[in-house]
Amino acid sequence: MVIGLLDRKLLRDLWRWRAQGLGIVLVLACAVATVVMSFSVQRSLAETRADYYHRHGFADLFATLPPAPLSLADEVRRIPGVVAAAARIVGPGGISLDGFDEPITARLVSLPERDGPAVNVLALQQGRMPAGDRPDEIVIDAGFAKAHGLGPGSRLTMSIGGHKHTLVIAGTALSPEFIFALGPGQIVPDDRRFAIVWQDRRALAAALGLGDRFNDLALRLAPGASAAVAREAVDHLLAANGVVAVVHDRERQPSHAFVESQLEELGAIGVLVPAIFLGVAVFLLHASMLRIVELQRPEIGIVKALGFDDATVGRHYVKLALALAIAASVLGLPAGVGLGLVVTEIYAGFFRFPVLHYGPDLLAVAAVMVVLGAAAMLAALQPAARAAALPPARAILPPTPTSPRAIVGEQMVVRHLGVPAVLVLRQVVRLPLRTLLTTLAVAFAVGLQIATLFSFDALDEMVDVFYGRAQRQDATIAFAAPLPFGTLADIARWPGARQVEGRLDLPARLTLRGAARDVVLAGIPADATLQRLLDTALAPVTLADDGLALSRRLAGILGARIGDRVTVSPATGRPFDLPVAAIVEQYVGLGAYMDLATLGSRLDTGPIVTGAEVKFADEDRTDFLRALQGSSMVAGYMPRTATVEAFRETMARTLTIIVSAFVAFAAVAAFAIVDATVRVALSERLRELAILRALGFGESTILLMLAGELALAVALALPLGAAVGLGLGQVIVWTLDNDLFHVPLVVGWRSYATAAGTVLAAAILSSTLAAGRVRKIDVVAALRAAAA
């Protein structure tokens, strides 16, 4: 039973090494768990959304058009590929609620006809659908209902088409169309200030004075039908009927786009971070295997001297690595699956899916097993080859220090600190591989944490820069329709108003050398102080009178540099050219800016505004809001503090959740890495320590030596780890960059301190545990074993 005996050695080794092994297994298990968790979350959310879209007939194409007769909808239905078309009425409205003094913007949507096509079907959460004979009954979105504690039976005062209506809530609902309800000018959802209200079509038509006409189309296409082709056809048909419509697919649908960008971010970070974990774990496994082989040189020598061939010895160590990988899977898989469920549930609550499909990503499970197995073999290959190649005669000798030359300054150390100190020094300098492995392992422990923790700093920086330094208004007002410039002067006369700056948000296509992008071009005063532009060094820039300012990301998309002439084609109106005058830093959204007056002069409409930035006196806030409520021109109102809050809230419930899970894993991994390192170092030195004990060195001297080595490694690892963390962070930042959010690479001192603190705490804890082991060193047993 030749193999049997070696396998028994393997099992005994595993048992003897369980403490050290546990650290490695734990790091590997963290990697496995992050992969499985992350992929399971992504898969579950994607499937849940797909199922939701499917069951509730989420539209594939959307069109906004001037009021048109219902017969036009019938023609649209005949377009090949169109399965269903809902002709709807969509309009703006306002809600006033007792106890909430700010204006609430509502989007009114006509309820699907009872026997109509199944498009954007509501998922009723509470109550019932409005009764056919009750035009005053409505359904409101569950998010808004929850934010204000409303439910079936509650009454709402709404202004629709300039008239006040008292409406009764029949039910609350979710809709695939409004997974996120984004109001006018909102980048992130704010449930308190924006509501979706569904009302019977006829009642809504009456309130808006539309009669038998509709102004919105939601189309579902046959499976496999091309959205682009269908869109073309719809565009064509409407144009042929003299209707100027904006037709867009799901990509431009605000809720879908938002969910998509969130899932994309999850996907990006959810692949990258686990990959980093896996890389670090494999490195640690590799380093540990190297050290195990070093440590077992005498055994390797004996086994070989007994006539086992090199391949058998090599295989032995590959098996050891595989055993560790299997142990890690046993721990990591259930942890990943379980955490995946918890995280998915949190997300499902935020994404407002009516039902949740959670399933572990079995493909990811299989993949991670294969990758881990392969990685374990890879990690073991070199150490195993080393073991296999070790000549038996050399194996039984202790490893020869690489250079027998004296180290500079060594004699001074001997003189001042004594031989034990030189032992530490030489251990570090003469066995550089061992030192390097220890330092790198600890550096990764630091780096992993920084790479996950920095997201919180980045978030703070985004808020600080975007909502602190750039946006300085108290509130942003969106008008129901473009208004003449002079309106601003009226607003400036409202009680408490201190400063009013107009803005003109103009949907436009920017083109430069074949690159094109549809954006909302914002006209703001060149000398704007309420919404400032910041250059890439975050210093305020003044808009050129006749030039464009593009956000860094948008400039990148267009390939634009300062001086390039960009063609601006407004959605309605004549195109014009402008040079790029500035590139600005903007962490949220894509931005294009130009001077408000210049923009006005370029348009047929003349100088108009679609909104305003305002600053008002705090003590006059109530009066200002009352004036605002009384004004029929306002469609949206966003206080800056509310936006910041909504932004933080959104982030807290998206990226932050999975990042928190990663941070926790990183902390566990850091502890495991440090502990494994300390334990392995102790094992390596056990024989020496026993000799020192026999020679009469006290425990404290020996502990000091161990601590000295660890302290040296940690001291080297901290700066190195910071660099590693920044490097990994940069990769994450690149991966996270999308049109909506540009996460800056900012690492605050708190993250550095946390990362260093965790590692130091781990070092202290592990050393304390090691001290226990040193105290328990059985000198006699160690010497007996050494003599054997």
Added chain:
Amino acid sequence: MSEPERAVLMARGLAKTYGSAAGRVHALRGVDFDLARGELVVLLGPSGSGKSTLLHLLGGLDRASAGRLLFGDLDLAMLDERALTLYRRRHVGFVFQAYNLIASLTASENVALGAVGVERAIAPREALAHVGLADLADRFPAQLSGGEQQRVAVARAIVRQPDLLLCDEPTGALDSATGVVVLEALDRVNRDFATAVVVVTHNAVIGGLADRVVHLADGAIVRSWRNQARAEARNLAW
């Protein structure tokens, strides 16, 4: 030969029991043993008779299960771990069968390790010269032969001028000629510094070197005799 003086070490009824689930092993069953200043004792006995165990107890590496062990007025059983460590450092030198040098320290540094914290220690080079290795002071263990390594171990044990030098099969891993060189070193130390030396061995021939030969069997002293005259180490052969 030299009449034994005052006993440095005195053991009475010394016993050591190893307990395990499989049962108890009585490694030592009540040993009385005195060691005088400047005396060289050779401990003989079959394998498993308890020689190493006795040596470990004498050197304060391990604690007796029963019995008394006095070093002067010091009762080793009364000492805590710290005091026992101090006892080892101040009074005991060890040489083991496996050379037990520290691989990353040179010969002289290994010897210096034995001098740390001991006031009356001599210079490491002097100790090395004593065992005839002055020229190899800067070599690492891996660059030394087995015999040379063992002599470094002896130098490390004597550099602190211990009261007792305890050697567990110091020649066990060496050939006869090399073994003799190591024994010469031990003999010289014993004579020059009047250090009490205990040498554990399987090799009855080495008994000729001793003032006194003690025979252990099954955890007890079964025979003990004094040599009329100590043989010269260089005249030994096996």
